[in-house]
Amino acid sequence: MAIGFLVVLGIATYGLLAYLDIIGTTSAGWTPREITQSNVAQVLSQTNLIQDIPEEGVIAAYVGDEGYTLRRGSMSGGIPSNPDVTIRVPESYLETMGQYGPCAAFAKARGDGMLDVEMHQSSSELGWKYRALVKYRSCLG
Secondary structure (H helix, E strand, C coil): CHHHHHHHHHHHHHHHHHHCCCCCCCCCCCCCCCCCCCCHHHHHHCCHHHHCCCCCCCEEEEECCEEEEEECCEEEECCCCCCCEEEEECHHHHHHHHHHCHHHHHHHHHHCCCCEEEECCCHHHHHHHCHHHHHHHHHCC
């Protein structure tokens, strides 16, 4: 069960990070830019991680106090009523995200103990549903 939980958590987190196009410390092809609350959804919607979220997948993401809904190919303001996973990262990591990419920001937040991931289904259900995101697991360790 613990392994399943870690797989699901890794997949969901890595998927989110891939969507943000932040793989590794600095993503290959990541162009540094300013990311703020006003443009984070637009920027992240263009990343591989968001593009790879499964069709039926729904993730709630909080950047600071602002809530967002992540679905395949989009990140929009507001939180879903019944997400599969909820991810929280402090707003202060937007600067790192802009400079080095989403993966670097999530990895730093994780290392600092500031990344919170809450699963709302069993790890086996989430592991199967989000299996396409396993390629992003390196962002979260």
